[in-house]
Amino acid sequence: MSSLATHAPVCVTFRTSLPCELDAVSAARVEIGTFLREQEVHQEEISACELALAEACNNAIQNATPEGRKEPVEIVAICTRSKVELHVIDHTAGFDWPEPTGAPDWQEEHGRGLFFIQSFMDRASYFRGRNENSMVMRKMRASRPNFASPETDATLRIRLTETQQALTEMARELCFRSETLAAICRCSADLGRSNDLKGFAERLMNDLLHIAAAEWFVVRIIQPAEMLTPFVRSIDAPYPDIPLASDKVISIEAESARSRHDMDFGPVRPLASNDPLARHFPNASGLVHPIQMDDALLGTLSIGRSALDEPFSMQQREVIRTFADFLAIQLLNAQLREEQISTRLLSHEVEIARGIQQSLLPRELPELPGFGLSAFCQSARQVGGDFYDVLQLSKDSVLLMIADVMGKGVPAAMFAALLRSLIRANLDSIVRPGRVLTRINHLLFEDLSTVNMFITAQLAVVDLARRELVLANAGHCPLLLAGGEGNQVIEVTTEGMPLGVLREAKYEEVSLSIPMEARLLLYTDGVTECRNAEGELFGEERLRTWLEGTAVNKTSESLKDELIAKLASFEASPTLTDDRTFLIAAEAPSAEVVV
């Protein structure tokens, strides 16, 4: 190579730029002139280049758009032994290159710039781009600089061989790169169409075999349980999972995954006889490459060929790494996509369920003479199946219902909706809550038991004409009733299985008279299971005590607010962990007078 040292370099490039001002052209021209002089370009050729450059710059500046005026004019000068090429990149609206013309009329003061460029340069072209255009001007060099020493045949031959080698190398490199790129593009396009990650990986790896001149591949991916599981491979035989952590399994793949290093195998470092790879590929040579992205290990890629072949070249290794990186990106993308989809689905489901649940609750409660009715229903983050309903039976009577569907999400909300409709459809003229529950259990049993869900519910008919309360319970918390002499609180309930547990369940009902200054409380277990900082439950006892202590002349609405506040002050965490629903019926303070 020392023989080349005396020669001028094959190609020298010089870049500069100038602000979009005519005053700046001169300095840039001088700069380029100096550069060309350094390259031993002949003075005449330099003058021609300087003139053409100045004209091109003038043109770029005078015609720049208001936006383009903020951009610099860029100049690239490329000097080879045979020619000088000048590129002037402008930000004008662009123009059409005129046909070569003669000199303009002598009296014309303008319009000679392009004429000069055409006259002084050997070739000039103008390329219009979207935001910028470029003028490319070429001047052939008539004379080449003299070399320090004349070349002998021998040195010429050496140079020729070197050049040929370099060319072959460049061509191979180019070939490799374009093949790699084409394969990656093809596979990504496929992936975009089908979303089939496995098929994508298979095609990508088959392309890799072809490009890297290999015979087989095995791609394993890491499963959450620290297991290297076969993902795609070029053999059909069964291929075992390899636990990553275990030291007992001898596997070059696990070793590569653990160490995060490429592992070679071949004649020099043969595979252990009990290595899973050796079983399928005895006497193979190749390499195992860990598939990783940033710090995340995603799997391994093993690729190889018959041991007699030479090991992979540096280029082939680079291609293998490129493909592995690309596969890693796609694997990660697929993971992210899946996570996104499931999160989106979940949040969508929650929305739907919440929508259903909200639509089930009565917008306003019916009027009951002398009684106030108030309800509260608050959902936890995940939608549960709590709901309540109040139905007017006659002018003096209502049906109070409270229920808790055991389950979450859309199915729970669906059953709540179903239950609500069934109850509305099964209201007889004389309401018998026990009979209603029996019938509904029978109707819902099949559906509920197939999805392993059940519903606790409580129906209470409040008949003010008879001052009678009729109640039936399907596994729900008891109703609390306060009032009468001594303001005693009693639990009103019946034995009853939740709906959906026994097909032939029969629901009894209990009736009792409504005391003076009565207050009724129906609730779900979210109320009693509210916990304080010590983890203690609010419990039924506290609820009873509270109801007992409430003043008799309070409206149902103020009782509701009182209970909400009571629960809030008891509760440790401000976020609700379960649905909380309750229904209060309270005899209005003025009712005393009426009765």
Add this chain to the structure above:
Amino acid sequence: MKIQDIGDVLTVSNIKELAAGNSDSFREEVRAAMPSRVKAVEIDLSDTDFVDSCGLGALISVYKFVNNRSGSVPVRLVNPAPSIQQIFELTRLHKIFEIVKTE
């Protein structure tokens, strides 16, 4: 740039270059200095190493200015460098201007 009015000949010298950056000011300054009775204009290009199409335009403008006013007034270009003379020849302006060599 130096402008001298010697009798009825206007001499312009010390011109580093005549290009887009300074052609407008050249035109204005020379026109402003033009005496009403001028017999010849001499533009000394000895120190000028570059002329572009704008510079050329300015020279033409000076030529037209003096000849519109006073008939046939020669405009002489003194000692242009070969590369600059080439431009005049290419544009056939060497027949309009008088090219004078003193060296």
